[in-house]
Amino acid sequence: MEKKFDINKEGYSVRCLYYCGKDPKAVTDIVIATYGFGGNKENHATKKFAERITAKYKNFGVITFDWPCHGEDARNRMILSEFIEYYQMVIDHATGDLGAERVYAYGTSLGGYITLLYLNEKGNPFTKIALRVPALHMYQNFANGISEDEWKTLRKGRDITRGFTRKIKMTQEFLDEVKAHDVYAMDFLDYADDIMIIAGSKDEYTSVEDIEEFCDNNVIEYEVIENADHPFTDPKLMDLAISKIIEFFGA
Template structure:
C-alpha cells in the first residue's frame, strides 16, 4: 500500500510517501529513502523499492520524502541546513508516530551524501545504511555544472535558479556549505559493517573510483554494477541494485 501525507513541524511541511504491507500497526522497521539532487520521492524506482521491501519483509516499510525545493515541496530557496532538518523531522516521525523499533537509510546520490553528513554531525541513528551512487564530492559535482555567468552572480551575492526539471533558488552560501562539508575526510569505520554502496561502472556524474576509494578507506562493501549509469536508467540493472539493497537491509 501507499500513503501520501505531510509532516507539519515548526513551520515546515515535509511531503512524504509511505510504502507498507497492509497494517500500519504491524510496522516494526522503517527505511527512510532519500532521493538525489533535482529528484523527488515519486520516482518509479522508489515505488519499486518500497513494494519489494515490504513484499519480502512483512514488518518493514519504506518512507520517502521530498527534500526542500524538490518534488511537491513548497520551499523555493535551497539550503543544506534545511535538507538535514527535513531528515531529522522524518526520523522523529518514524520513531514517535510509526513507533519503529529499527530505522534504516537508503540514500541515492545527494541523498547518500546527506545521510553521511548527518551521521558525521549528529551520530548514527540507523541500524543499516545503503547508498546507490552516493555523491561523495557533491560540491564538485554541482559546481562543475555552473556557467561563468552563474558563478559571477553567486560571487556578487546574488541568487541563481539552479536544478533540472524544477529550478530552485540557490546562493553562494549553499555552495560554501557543501564545500565545507567534505565527506571524504570523515571516518566511518565504526559503521562500516552496517553500510553498503552500490555504484555503476558507467556513472557519468559521480566516478565509481571515488566511491571505491571511500569504501576502501572505511572498509565498506561496494558492489560495482557493470554498465550502470548514474540514475541506473537500465531497468534490469536497477532491479539488480534494488534486490541487493533490499536483501542487505533485511538481513
Template structure:
C-alpha cells in the same frame, strides 16, 4: 499500499509518502528512502524498491519525502541546514509516531551525501545504510552543472537557479557549505559494517573512483554494477541494486 502525509514542525511541512504491504499498523521497521538532487518522493525506483522489500518482509515499510525545494515542497531556496532539519523530522516521526523498532536508510546521489553528512555531524540512528551512486564530492558535482555566467553571479553574492524539472535558488553560502562539509574527509570506520555502497561502472555524473576510494578508506563493502549509469536506467541493473539492498537490510 501508499499513504501521503505531511510532517509539520517548526514552521516547515515535510511532504511524505509511505509504502507498506496492507496495514500501516503492521509496520515494525522503516526504511527511509531519499532521492537525489532535482528528484522527488514520486520516484519510481523507490516505489519498485518498496514493493520488493515488503513483498518479502510484510512488517517493513518505506518512507520517502521531498527534500527542501524538491517535489511538492514549499521552500524556494535550498539550504543545507534545512535539509538536515527535514531528515531529523522524518527520523523523529518514524520513531515517535510510527513506532519503528529499527530505522534503515536507502539514499541516492545528493540524498546519499546528505545521509553521510547527517550521521557524522549529527548522529546515526540507522541500523543499516545503503548508498547508491553517492555524490561524495557534492561541491564538485554541483559546480559542473553551473554556467560561468551563474558562477560570476554567485561570486557577487547573488542567487541563481539550479535544478531539473523544478528550479530552486542557491547561493554562494550553499556552495561553501558543500565544500566545508566534505564527507570524503570524515571517518566512517565506526559505521563501516552497517553500510553498503553500490555504484555503476558507467556513471556519467558521479565518479566511481570517489566511491572506490571512500570504500577503501573506511573498509566499507562496495558493489560495482557493470554497465549501470547514474540512474541505473537499465531495469536489469536496477534489479541487481534492489536485490542487494533488500538482502543487506534483511
C-alpha cells in the same frame, strides 16, 4: 498501500509519502529512502524499491519525502542544515508516531551525501545503511555544471536556477556550505559495519575509483555493478541493485 502525509513541526512542513503492505500495524521496520538533486518523493526508483520490499515483507515500510525546495516543499532557498532537519524529523516520526522498532537508510546521489553528512553530525540511528551511487563530491558535481557567466551571477549575490520539473534556486552561500562539508574527507569507521555502497561502472558523477578509495579508507563494503550509469537507467541493473539492498537489510 501508499499514503501522503505532512510533518508539521518547528515551522517546517515536510511532505512525505509512506509505502507499506496491507496491514500498517504489521510494520516494525521502516526504510527512509532519499534521492538525488532535482527529484521528488514520487520518483520512480524509490517507488520500485518500496513496492518490492513491502510486497515481500509485511514488516517493512518505506518513507520518502521532499527535500527542501524540492517537489511540493514550500521553501524557496536551499540551506544545507535544513536538509538535516528534515531528515531528523522523518526519523523521529518513523520511530515515534509510526512506532518503528528499527529504521534503515537508503540514499541515492544527493541522498547518499546527506545521509553521510547526517551520520557525521548526528551519529547513527540506522540498523543498516545502503547508498547507491552516493555523491561523494557533491560540491564538485554542482560546480562542474555552472558556467562562467553563472559564477559571475553568484558572486554578485544573485541566484541561479537548477532542476527539472521544479526550478530550484541555488546561491553562493549554499555552494559554500556544501564545499565546507566534504563527506569524502570525513571518517565513517565507527559506522562501517552497517554501511554498504553500490557503485555503477559507468557512473558519470562519482567514479568507481573514488568510491573504492572512500570505502577502503573507511572499511566499508561496496559492490560495483557493471554497465550501470548514475541513475541506473537499465531496469535489470536497477532490479539487481534493489535485490542487493534488500538482502543487505536482512529482510
